[in-house]
Amino acid sequence: MIVSKKDIPNFLDKLISEYQVFAPVKEETYTLFKQICSGADAALDAGNTKLPAKEIFFPQSEKLFSYNVSEEGARLEAPVDDQKKVIFGVRPCDAKSLTLLDNVFNNDKYQDPYYLTRRNNTIMIGIGCNSPASTCFCTSVNGGPFDTKGLDLLLVDTGDAYVVEVVSDKGREIAEKAGFAAAADANKDAAAKVKQDAVVTCQVNIDGLKAKLDVNFYDSIWEKIHEKCLGCGACTYLCPTCHCFDIVDEATDCNGCRVRNWDSCAFPLFTLHGSGHNPRTSNKERYRNRIMHKFKYFVDNFNEIACVGCGRCIKNCPVNMDIRVVLEDIRGSEARLDS
């Protein structure tokens, strides 16, 4: 199927009448996913958004429930957002990140109603990346600029139009309802050419990385690696796969709510025990945790790497702490694999 770019605002306007529609919106010097009221507000040519799409499913602050105690007793409200949503213009790396988060919020031990309800009610329409940035390394972490994981439809930008690839039944339904025209062979060829030309130049070699991380917890390399890290949360908060959170009560007298906020392993409060003890006493342990969680623990638990190679942490770190360099340093380190 194919849809002309000039028909996209109209397509989105129709969706808006039925769904909450989120799309990249221009904000001064970058784009952010925001709910749009008009299809014309979507900014689709500006590369990836500053913040990933995970926030729509797993907000930075989420009210889990609110409560109130009065003479009549206690009242508890736990609203779950079950609005039907469409995410339009999500990039394949961000779409894939949600399939990774699914492991955390939907597994044998726990199903998170807040996250899951949103996931189940959302249609993901992605746009492939014709010009991957120099900081993109999706192909090194089992992704790609036209990867369809986590998507219902994938749009391939062929200049004046998008060639539409149906990925799921939900996607087929929405595409058929929109009445997209069938793509001619020439369009399909153009899409194939675009895909072929979109080369991710940056390659990060992660062969043997997991084996190293399995044994190098106490390696001296961590002393050096973390040294320039400032311990801020920019990388974690901009990361599409970071998902640690902290739960706090915000209450005054008999009214309050329980809020789930994003947490960051870079912060001194992370894993601070009630006793005052923290097993991660310094920046070294915290930065090690960031790498271990993504490239070892997550692999141990779910058999996938918790990094999609979007490059946001690379572009935004205040001290140019580059995860590609860190991984290469670890891989090249002399940690004994037989110890």
Added chain:
Amino acid sequence: MQKLTAQIKDAAKKLLEEKKVDLVIGFAEGSLPLRGTPFFARTSEEADKLTWSRGCENNLANYLRKREDKVAVVAKGCDVRSIVALIKENQINRDNLYIIGVPCNGMIDRKKVNAMLGGREVLAMEENGDTVVLKGKDFSETVNITDLLHSSCQDCRYGNPVVYDELMGELLPEKGEDDFADVKEFAAKSAAERRAYLAKEFSKCIRCYACRNACPMCYCEECFVDCSQPEWIGKSAANTEDNILFQVVRVFHSAGRCADCGACERACPMGINLRLLTRKMVNDVKELFNAETGVNMDDKAALATFTANDPEPFLVKE
């Protein structure tokens, strides 16, 4: 810049080889175009990686507090001002610090580069005297460096290190006084306009605390935003008022201590105009107490002293 790089390497190697210091903190070439990244050299071989460019934007004073080892630091004007302030606050032992001073006429703001290129990705930047060549896929543009400098560098009057043990290159011509035109322009707006602007800026905040952590003067053992008992401030980034409260308290806490290095604003991934607040404070401290942070070793910290000669225009005088 190449000359400065060579000089820095030589100075660092000499210090390490002669065992005058255990460590040299400077910059190595980073992984992005024209980006220097903080670097810790402990051997002469490692010192060979040191560099100097228009991308050495971080304030390295941040790495110098409470160190036990003997350290040399490659420090530009703003780094040295923060170092001086930290020495006065007993955070740095001057006897254990060797300052390799580098006169600086400004660092390039990558956010400005990106804005100028309108979404096109810069793959290489080459300095060429007063201009820089921005290169990307299918384009090459020559731009005046002055148009790309961080706003803190454009406002800076102390590019020359005020204290050093060894100077790299030569001192630059002194600049005139800062007129704080931006602060005055903002102050002239109505309260509603100011409130609206701050609300817009701080709605962008994601509470990553990069501003706080990049600031050499932010070193409380427990930051008030992290304290949960009592909870001084809401932890949610969704509340713009809490975001403003966080920043206002942070700025007040840096009164008379902020060297206006701009590290907070550079660190902010969301591009918040943080220097508007810090500069208002710097301007106030200048006007009320005739004090500037870290411009010499003699002055006492503005809030740690009293002189009968303070301008103190807020006092009613007979």
